[in-house]
Structure formats: structure tokens, C-alpha cells
Amino acid sequence: MNDKSHQPGRLQKAPESFLDASFVSEVNKHGFDEKRREILRSSFAAAATAVAATTAGSSLASEGFVGDPDILNLPPWSTSLGLPVAHRGYGMPAKFEMNLMRRESPGPASVRQASVAFTPLQGLFGIITPSGLHFERHHQGWVEIDPSKHRLMINGLVKNPKVYTMDDLMRLPSVSRIHFIECGANTAMEWGNVAVPTVQYTHGMLSCSEYTGVLLSTLLEDCGIDMKKAKYLLVEGADGSGQSRTISLDRALDDCMVAYGMNGEMIRPENGYPLRFVAPGIQGVSWVKWLRRIEVGDMRWSHKDETTGYADVMPDGTMRQYTSIHEAKSVITSPSGGQMLLDKGFYNVTGLAWSGRGKIKRVDVSTDGGINWRTARLETPILSKALTRFNIDWVWDGSPAILQSRAIDDTGFVQPTYGQLRAVRGSRSVYHNNAIQSWKVAENGEVSNVQIL
Ligand SMILES: Nc1nc2c(c(=O)[nH]1)N[C@H]1C(S)=C(S)[C@@H](COP(=O)(O)O)O[C@H]1N2
Ligand SMILES: [Mo]
Numbered sequence: 001m002n003d004k005s006h007q008p009g010r011l012q013k014a015p016e017s018f019l020d021a022s023f024v025s026e027v028n029k030h031g032f033d034e035k036r037r038e039i040l041r042s043s044f045a046a047a048a049t050a051v052a053a054t055t056a057g058s059s060l061a062s063e064g065f066v067g068d069p070d071i072l073n074l075p076p077w078s079t080s081l082g083l084p085v086a087h088r089g090y091g092m093p094a095k096f097e098m099n100l101m102r103r104e105s106p107g108p109a110s111v112r113q114a115s116v117a118f119t120p121l122q123g124l125f126g127i128i129t130p131s132g133l134h135f136e137r138h139h140q141g142w143v144e145i146d147p148s149k150h151r152l153m154i155n156g157l158v159k160n161p162k163v164y165t166m167d168d169l170m171r172l173p174s175v176s177r178i179h180f181i182e183c184g185a186n187t188a189m190e191w192g193n194v195a196v197p198t199v200q201y202t203h204g205m206l207s208c209s210e211y212t213g214v215l216l217s218t219l220l221e222d223c224g225i226d227m228k229k230a231k232y233l234l235v236e237g238a239d240g241s242g243q244s245r246t247i248s249l250d251r252a253l254d255d256c257m258v259a260y261g262m263n264g265e266m267i268r269p270e271n272g273y274p275l276r277f278v279a280p281g282i283q284g285v286s287w288v289k290w291l292r293r294i295e296v297g298d299m300r301w302s303h304k305d306e307t308t309g310y311a312d313v314m315p316d317g318t319m320r321q322y323t324s325i326h327e328a329k330s331v332i333t334s335p336s337g338g339q340m341l342l343d344k345g346f347y348n349v350t351g352l353a354w355s356g357r358g359k360i361k362r363v364d365v366s367t368d369g370g371i372n373w374r375t376a377r378l379e380t381p382i383l384s385k386a387l388t389r390f391n392i393d394w395v396w397d398g399s400p401a402i403l404q405s406r407a408i409d410d411t412g413f414v415q416p417t418y419g420q421l422r423a424v425r426g427s428r429s430v431y432h433n434n435a436i437q438s439w440k441v442a443e444n445g446e447v448s449n450v451q452i453l
Contacts, residue, residue, distance in 0.1 A: 102134075115138070119205075154220070179386050349367075365394075
């Protein structure tokens with residue numbers, strides 16, 4: 001790239017909500033419509049002129065000062081006493097950041113106990129999702145369990161079936177691991193080319209945390225698992241939905257765990273407090289929350305959440321069951337749908353890549369809809385079955401562009417285009433859409449969701 005001036009790109013934040021009752025007012029408030037865009041443009045131009053005018057006419061200019069004169073105007077926070085320590089026992093984000101929040105599933109108001117709230121990927125940095133912004137997917141609402149009343153039973157093909165209290169579990173050897181969780185239905189609306197406007201809604205059933213807990217291998221050994229007969233586990237939640245999923249024993253013994261910690265503190269109630277199943281690389285539905293029972297067996301259970309739901313409708317109409325592992329996938333989180341580039345010049349294009357099979361090896365980025373590709377910088381740490389952050393320099397010349405990212409994992413798997421994915425999967429699926437996402441940048445700077453085959 002020739003232009004290394006690194007003038008920071010001017011980017012307007014995405015609208016945070018859409019399609020619900022407050023759609024129109026939300027959109028207006030966040031600058032999605034024509035009028036608002038005009039106001040922004042003119043105020044941006046006016047601000048630029050004002051800076052020039054203030055410095056040009058002032059004595060500052062004669063002293064050779066160029067730039068924003070506000071650097072010399074001392075604000076109240078520089079001339080007064082701040083707030084005392086522990087003003088808030090539990091810290092909160094700045095009030096100016098309060099708009100960055102989980103947003104509920106768009107579309108016809110479903111039962112709010114069996115719904116989704118998406119993570120605002122467009123506003124996050126690095127790879128860890130702040131716990132308060134972790135996506136939520138409940139089948140029958142979330143519960144806040146008294147940890148002293150919670151129990152975990154391990155039964156079935158084990159010598160010593162056991163019931164653990166939380167205290168029992170916390171005495172066992174613990175591990176801390178960083179992993180992503182993605183709902184199998186993430187990016188589902190794109191199967192039907194619905195083109196929801198922001199990355200929060202296209203990819204926001206995705207989060208990444210550091211989990212602390214006990215490895216399944218430790219627990220199963222503690223109960224004396226019958227290794228000759230055992231092939232599968234059933235993991236079951238304590239909420240009213242009776243969430244239960246079959247996990248193959250080799251996956252479970254590899255890196256599955258029961259977690260009580262998330263990002264350094266006890267797991268949040270929405271995410272399964274006080275105990276959840278962590279199944280690295282496997283779709284979210286198997287990460288059973290409020291975990292109460294693990295049964296060891298020799299056959300798959302074919303429970304409701306693995307027959308009527310979470311099965312893939314193939315082009316010939318057959319249902320594909322137990323497709324649990326997330327193949328490599330990536331998405332550019334900024335610039336992304338609903339944001340606006342306010343002028344030409346340098347931009348840091350950033351996004352996330354992940355694979356349920358291992359580590360991300362490479363991410364390529366295209367700004368011309370997949371004709372030319374450049375290799376992005378992967379930021380460390382690059383961990384197995386965790387989100388990986390990528391960045392790449394881009395100088396926008398003001399002409400229309402289409403931004404895409406393509407992940408390659410350490411098995412050599414290359415993230416498919418929509419054309420390639422549909423050739424195998426058809427278009428009647430709900431789950432496991434890992435196609436390349438395209439964001440169109442229009443001449444006026446508006447970024448929107450488009451589908452490129
Ligand atoms: N007990 C229980 N576990 C559950 C669910 C549930 O409704 N009940 N939802 C599942 C689904 S479909 C997903 S995608 C993940 C979502 O986890 P989160 O709400 O922590 O993001 O939890 C899974 N585990
Ligand atoms: Mo899910």
C-alpha cells in the first residue's frame with residue numbers, strides 16, 4: 001500500500017436495532033436515513049471549516065499552531081477533583097458506551113423466554129467478549145440458581161455414580177481455557193438472503209470467553225467410567241426446557257469441561273450459573289447451561305434438541321443429524337453493515353475468524369468482492385477453538401467496494417463462498433452457515449449487507 005499516512009478513518013457507528021416497533025425512531029436516532037446523513041455530512045464539513053477558521057484567524061495560527069484548538073481548552077475534568085475509589089463496587093462501562101448492548105432477535109416478537117439476544121460484534125476489540133455482552137439463547141427463559149442448592153449427578157455406565165455439590169466441584173483440579181461459543185443457527189437468516197443490516201444480527205450469536213472449571217476426563221475418572229462400554233454422554237440442564245444433548249465420548253475426553261468460571265468470575269446467570277457444559281468447537285446447543293446431569297451411555301439418545309431441532313435439511317430433503325462441529329468461518333466486524341465511512345483515506349479493517357477444528361492459520365481479505373485477496377495480520381494469541389482477531393490496512397479511494405474475509409484453519413479447510421456452500425447444502429438449512437460475508441461500501445460511504453455467490 002502506498003499511502004502510509006495513517007490518517008484515522010472516520011467511521012460512524014452502526015444503528016443498533018431494527019425491525020422492531022421502535023425501528024423507525026431507532027434508525028433516525030442512529031443516522032441511517034437520508035436526512036440524518038445530510039446533517040452529519042454538513043456538520044462534519046462545518047466542523048472542519050470551523051477548525052480551519054479558528055486556527056487561521058487566531059494568534060495561535062501566527063504562532064504556527066495547527067490542529068484542533070480544543071486541545072488547549074481545559075475541560076472541567078482536568079480542573080476538578082474526580083470521584084472516590086469504590087464509588088461503584090462493581091464497575092460499569094462509561095455512560096457514553098451504554099448504547100453498545102445485546103439486542104433482541106428481530107422479526108415477529110417471539111416469546112421472550114425462547115429467544116436470542118445478539119452480541120454487538122461491531123463495537124468489540126480483541127477476542128474476549130465482555131461477560132455482560134455475551135449472547136443469550138434460551139429455550140425457556142434463564143434462571144438464577146442458588147449455588148448451595150445446585151447438584152450435578154454423573155450416572156450411567158460408571159462404577160461409582162456420584163452427586164456433586166458446587167463445593168465438591170471446586171475442590172477438584174481446575175483448568176482455565178479460552179474458547180468461542182457459536183449457536184448453530186448463527187447467520188441463519190442469510191440462508192434465505194434476508195440480509196439483516198448489521199454484523200450484530202448476522203453473526204452476533206458468537207462470543208468468546210475464558211472458562212474455568214473441571215475437565216470431563218477428571219470427572220469421569222472420578223466416577224470410574226466403564227471405558228469398554230461407554231461411547232456417548234448425555235448432558236442435561238436444570239431449566240424447564242429440559243435441554244439435553246448427546247456428546248461423543250472421544251470429544252468429551254478431549255477438551256470438554258464443566259465450567260463455573262467465565263472471564264475471571266463466576267459464570268453469569270444468563271450463561272448457566274453456577275455450572276455449564278463447555279464443548280469447544282461444538283455448536284452452542286451442546287453447551288448445556290445450568291448443568292445438572294451427565295449420563296454415560298453406549299448409544300446416541302436422539303432427544304428433542306437433536307431430532308426436531310438442530311438437524312440440517314439437505315437439498316434432497318433428508319435431515320442430517322449430529323453435525324455439531326463448526327467449520328472455519330470469519331467476518332469483518334468493522335467496517336460492517338450499518339456503519340458509514342465519512343471520508344476517503346485510511347481505514348483499519350478488522351474482524352474475527354474461528355474454527356471448531358483447531359487454530360486459524362490464515363485470513364485473506366478482499367475489497368473488490370473476491371477478485372483480489374490480501375493476507376491479513378493475525379493478532380496473538382491464536383488459540384485452538386477460540387476467536388482470532390485479524391486486522392488489515394485499507395485506503396478507501398471513494399469508489400464502491402465490497403469487503404470480504406476468508407478464513408483458513410490448520411486442517412487446510414477454506415471458508416466457502418455462498419455458491420460453494422449452497423452447492424452442497426442447498427438453501428433450506430437453518431444451521432451451520434459459514435459462508436463468506438460481504439459488506440458493500442457505496443460511493444456515499446454507507447456500508448450494507450449484500451450476498452455474493
Ligand atoms: N439448559 C439450557 N442450556 C442451553 C440452552 C437452553 O435453553 N437451556 N440453550 C442452548 C443454545 S441453543 C445455545 S446457542 C447456548 C447459548 O448459550 P448462551 O446463552 O450462554 O450464549 O446455550 C445452550 N444451552
Ligand atoms: Mo443455539
